[in-house]
Amino acid sequence: MSSVTIRIAAANGDGVESSGALLIKVATRNGFQVFGYRGYQSIIRGGHVWYQIRLSDGKLHSHGDGIDILIALNQDAIKNQKSHLNDNAVVIYDPSKTNVTELDSNRYRLTPIPLLDIAVKQSGDPIMRNVAAIGAALGFIGIDIKVFDDVIRKMFGRKGDKVVNDNINVATAGYNSPGVTKAFDIKGDGKQRYSMDGNSAFAFGAYTSGCKFYAAYPMTPASGILQWFAQHQDKGVLFKQTEDEIAAINMAIGAASAGVRAMCGTSGGGFSLMVEGLGLAGMLEVPLVVAESQRTGPSTGLPTKTEQADLLFVMHSSQGEFPRIVMAPRSVEECFYVGKEALNLAERYQCPVVVMLDLFLSEHVESVDGFDFDSIGIDRGKVAAPNPNGGRFKRYELSADGISPRSFPGMPGLEFVSPSDEHNEYGDLVSDALSGIDEHVEMRRKMHSKRMSKIDTMLMNEKCFFPEVSNEGADHFLMTFGSTAQPATEAIGMLNEAGLNVGLITFKYLMPLDQEKTKQILSGKKIIDVECNYTAQLAYVVKANTGMDITDRILKYDGEAITPGEIAMQAADIIKKQK
Amino acid sequence: MVTEIKQVKQVLTSGIKPIWCAGCGDFGVQAALVKALTDLGIDRSNVVLVSGIGCSSAMPHPFSTYGVHSLHGRLLPVASGLKLANDDLTVIGTGGDGDGYGIGVGHLIHTARRNIDMTYIVMNNEIYGLTTGQASPTSFIGAKTKSTPFGDIENPLNPIALALSAGATYVARAFSGDPMHMAEMIKNGIQHKGFAIIDVFSPCVTFNNVNTYDWYRPRVYKLEQAGHDSSDISKAMEKALETDKTKWEKIPIGLFYKTQKPVYSEMDITLKNGPLIKQPDPDKTKINSILEEYL
Ligand SMILES: Cc1ncc(C[n+]2csc(CCOP(=O)(O)OP(=O)(O)O)c2C)c(N)n1
Ligand code: SF4
Ligand SMILES: [Mg+2]
Numbered sequence: 086m087s088s089v090t091i092r093i094a095a096a097n098g099d100g101v102e103s104s105g106a107l108l109i110k111v112a113t114r115n116g117f118q119v120f121g122y123r124g125y126q127s128i129i130r131g132g133h134v135w136y137q138i139r140l141s142d143g144k145l146h147s148h149g150d151g152i153d154i155l156i157a158l159n160q161d162a163i164k165n166q167k168s169h170l171n172d173n174a175v176v177i178y179d180p181s182k183t184n185v186t187e188l189d190s191n192r193y194r195l196t197p198i199p200l201l202d203i204a205v206k207q208s209g210d211p212i213m214r215n216v217a218a219i220g221a222a223l224g225f226i227g228i229d230i231k232v233f234d235d236v237i238r239k240m241f242g243r244k245g246d247k248v249v250n251d252n253i254n255v256a257t258a259g260y261n262s263p264g265v266t267k268a269f270d271i272k273g274d275g276k277q278r279y280s281m282d283g284n285s286a287f288a289f290g291a292y293t294s295g296c297k298f299y300a301a302y303p304m305t306p307a308s309g310i311l312q313w314f315a316q317h318q319d320k321g322v323l324f325k326q327t328e329d330e331i332a333a334i335n336m337a338i339g340a341a342s343a344g345v346r347a348m349c350g351t352s353g354g355g356f357s358l359m360v361e362g363l364g365l366a367g368m369l370e371v372p373l374v375v376a377e378s379q380r381t382g383p384s385t386g387l388p389t390k391t392e393q394a395d396l397l398f399v400m401h402s403s404q405g406e407f408p409r410i411v412m413a414p415r416s417v418e419e420c421f422y423v424g425k426e427a428l429n430l431a432e433r434y435q436c437p438v439v440v441m442l443d444l445f446l447s448e449h450v451e452s453v454d455g456f457d458f459d460s461i462g463i464d465r466g467k468v469a470a471p472n473p474n475g476g477r478f479k480r481y482e483l484s485a486d487g488i489s490p491r492s493f494p495g496m497p498g499l500e501f502v503s504p505s506d507e508h509n510e511y512g513d514l515v516s517d518a519l520s521g522i523d524e525h526v527e528m529r530r531k532m533h534s535k536r537m538s539k540i541d542t543m544l545m546n547e548k549c550f551f552p553e554v555s556n557e558g559a560d561h562f563l564m565t566f567g568s569t570a571q572p573a574t575e576a577i578g579m580l581n582e583a584g585l586n587v588g589l590i591t592f593k594y595l596m597p598l599d600q601e602k603t604k605q606i607l608s609g610k611k612i613i614d615v616e617c618n619y620t621a622q623l624a625y626v627v628k629a630n631t632g633m634d635i636t637d638r639i640l641k642y643d644g645e646a647i648t649p650g651e652i653a654m655q656a657a658d659i660i661k662k663q664k
Numbered sequence: 665m666v667t668e669i670k671q672v673k674q675v676l677t678s679g680i681k682p683i684w685c686a687g688c689g690d691f692g693v694q695a696a697l698v699k700a701l702t703d704l705g706i707d708r709s710n711v712v713l714v715s716g717i718g719c720s721s722a723m724p725h726p727f728s729t730y731g732v733h734s735l736h737g738r739l740l741p742v743a744s745g746l747k748l749a750n751d752d753l754t755v756i757g758t759g760g761d762g763d764g765y766g767i768g769v770g771h772l773i774h775t776a777r778r779n780i781d782m783t784y785i786v787m788n789n790e791i792y793g794l795t796t797g798q799a800s801p802t803s804f805i806g807a808k809t810k811s812t813p814f815g816d817i818e819n820p821l822n823p824i825a826l827a828l829s830a831g832a833t834y835v836a837r838a839f840s841g842d843p844m845h846m847a848e849m850i851k852n853g854i855q856h857k858g859f860a861i862i863d864v865f866s867p868c869v870t871f872n873n874v875n876t877y878d879w880y881r882p883r884v885y886k887l888e889q890a891g892h893d894s895s896d897i898s899k900a901m902e903k904a905l906e907t908d909k910t911k912w913e914k915i916p917i918g919l920f921y922k923t924q925k926p927v928y929s930e931m932d933i934t935l936k937n938g939p940l941i942k943q944p945d946p947d948k949t950k951i952n953s954i955l956e957e958y959l
Binding site (some may be wrong): 113114277279280281285289292293294295297298300317318319320321322323324325327328329331332333335336337338339340341342343344345347361362365369455456458463477493494495496497498499500501502503504505506512513514517518 | 678679680683707708709710711712713714717722724725727728729730731732733734735738740741742743744745746747748749750752753770771773774794932933934935937940941943944945946948950951954955958959
């Protein structure tokens with residue numbers, strides 16, 4: 086498999102994001118597999134932003150380590166990106182705006198192109214210089230400019246002929262610039278694919294499984310889910326922007342209580358506000374899916390950077406005890422299926438399910454072959470049949486498996502009050518005036534045990550709450566969870582190429598864990614823990630569940646997404662010592 | 665919500681006894697709510713009483729309707745979620761002044777401006793009852809409570825003025841000492857299409873020895889009998905602020921304001937197609953048209 090990595094770097098407002106999106110469309114249309122990741126800041130103009138797009142003739146798991154083509158739209162781009170350039174990298178720049186004296190012309194293929202001139206001459210609009218640069222990049226990769234034509238017509242057709250023609254003329258002039266020739270030996274397979282980010286895949290997956298209600302307050306990097314639902318409101322799903330995250334989770338609980346599939350989502354800061362509501366869903370036994378897309382640090386942190394440091398917080402958030410499921414999808418494609426699965430698990434076990442994403446997974450774009458819409462059906466769990474002439478309904482019946490049939494307002498004969506206080510089988514309180522009286526002490530014990538016993542039922546029925554292993558016979562293993570599984574997968578490839586036999590252990594489910602099975606899987610293996618946080622939270626979870634201490638660790642917490650090269654290099658060092 | 669009067673014959677009590685102290689104003693509210701629901705004859709399986717936490721928030725339990733006894737201050741978002749998910753339901757919020765004007769006051773403003781079609785009854789006793797007598801946002805300046813032993817120094821919040829300025833389309837006040845009048849206010853609130861709030865003076869006989877039945881009785885008068893024009897928001901606001909002028913010597917109860925504005929479910933693009941719960945899951949055509957966006 087070969088790949089080419091392009092990075093467009095400029096200031097906010099220079100159109101980096103739209104150029105990146107355009108390049109991804111063109112490359113996908115040309116049958117390349119793509120992986121795109123943005124580096125940006127919480128400002129609207131200025132600063133330094135970049136979009137890295139990697140194209141390949143095989144499945145990609147990361148945006149790559151170094152840069153093969155740099156589109157430097159300003160001087161900062163040279164300064165900030167030069168340390169990331171691979172040898173022989175093509176550097177596209179405009180000599181009227183940018184000087185490249187700090188770059189070694191023997192080491193890099195410096196390609197001056199009058200981008201601004203082209204833009205102004207062909208379209209009259211200086212901002213179009215990034216399109217001229219895209220045209221040149223297509224020339225270096227060897228993508229037919231005709232594909233660009235098609236994509237532009239599809240993307241901008243509605244905006245009228247001038248926009249379409251301007252784009253095509255500018256890109257073509259860039260493509261035909263002197264010095265631009267095919268420089269990489271790579272070819273797409275011509276197969277049609279979709280390009281999507283993790284937020285969209287998660288939202289889309291949930292939608293296809295009948296999610297009818299999404300409530301949220303905007304917060305990066307979860308806002309993409311909010312925008313997805315906002316944009317698709319006309320397709321049978323209600324989106325509600327709320328006054329805060331407290332309202333978001335409580336509205337979703339209200340909607341779920343009424344019997345529709347409901348979700349809410351946020352990042353760590355908003356999740357902090359949702360915590361009391363999470364416990365409410367646990368107590369009321371209301372099915373609820375919460376997406377938590379992590380960013381860097383406590384409080385406001387680095388709003389536009391990634392991390393995996395909310396794991397223990399999410400697992401232990403809220404006072405008291407109640408069953409919950411914590412999942413962490415490991416790729417964009419898996420986000421789609423987790424969107425479906427989380428809703429089923431929530432309704433089957435009548436408990437909150439938290440889906441842990443992070444900025445890297447939420448916002449990076451991947452090409453996917455397509456989705457199997459039927460592989461995961463819709464399971465609404467136990468629902469009682471209307472019973473107009475029966476006695477009072479035991480909504481919280483002490484059932485053997487801990488799951489009691491639900492009813493929804495509107496169903497005759499199944500009325501009950503759903504209480505956040507501890508309660509008996511009918512939902513009557515055993516708190517306040519009644520607490521401490523023997524029979525109610527006994528009821529608290531029984532009701533709490535009933536709820537908690539759902540964990541045993543999950544473990545028994547689902548047979549999925551343990552890590553997955555690839556290359557069981559390997560000498561060493563990388564162990565990780567969620568989004569880091571992707572760069573780790575690619576790192577394994579690098580290590581194997583270097584003659585080391587390394588396997589991968591990944592956690593998609595983090596809570597609950599089948600302790601026996603997890604221990605059995607991990608036992609006897611030389612393991613390196615890889616995660617994006619300071620305290621090795623996954624290793625902590627593993628120790629708590631199995632007693633095993635994974636002390637070899639690769640930890641990253643600078644906010645940038647971990648890359649395969651970083652993992653492979655550090656892993657190789659550790660492996661030497663592990664021998 | 666505009667309800668057809670079907671007069672369903674039904675037992676509205678669950679048999680659960682309320683936890684309140686003898687003489688608590690909340691009994692008056694319970695009686696008024698039973699009367700309003702009985703008069704309207706709404707099928708109990710379509711009624712959801714949603715409460716927060718507080719003495720007053722125990723309200724749903726003695727009823728045989730559906731209910732959610734949610735978190736302190738969060739009854740409005742939970743109630744909104746229920747109503748947005750199933751527009752056929754009659755959703756009634758029942759909570760306290762601490763619940764709705766203290767910890768949950770942000771939700772009050774936003775639920776009112778959304779004009780979600782539901783009724784919200786606030787049992788305002790100017791005290792935190794369940795936590796045994798601390799100051800509430802409506803406690804008077806000088807009120808001596810467990811948390812203000814030297815007297816409350818914060819200005820009391822004016823719930824009527826707040827609800828009016830937030831855009832509530834039905835704003836009324838009642839008094840537990842007059843449950844028949846309160847039942848009318850609640851009934852009209854339920855029948856009103858839009859967000860209806862009824863602030864109820866519901867004396868706490870255990871922890872508030874200032875705002876008692878005997879204190880209220882000579883002071884309250886009915887707006888209906890005072891020639892108030894409840895369609896005029898400036899007049900409503902004037903009446904809302906009257907207690908400032910009269911230093912609570914005269915207290916208007918009754919309907920302050922009522923207007924007709926489009927309700928949330930008429931405006932929302934999804935709900936225009938009917939109650940969410942009745943809408944089908946997306947079919948292959950819809951799903952594929954979305955997938956196309958990613959080509
Ligand atoms: C988040 C949270 N904070 C505090 C409490 C404790 N608490 C319970 S009820 C209450 C105040 C109740 O006052 P009000 O809403 O006026 O109801 P009342 O008892 O007077 O009817 C408080 C502070 C709680 N349950 N939850
Ligand atoms: S403490 Fe006050 S509010 Fe609570 S039940 Fe007793 S009288 Fe009613
Ligand atoms: Mg109170």
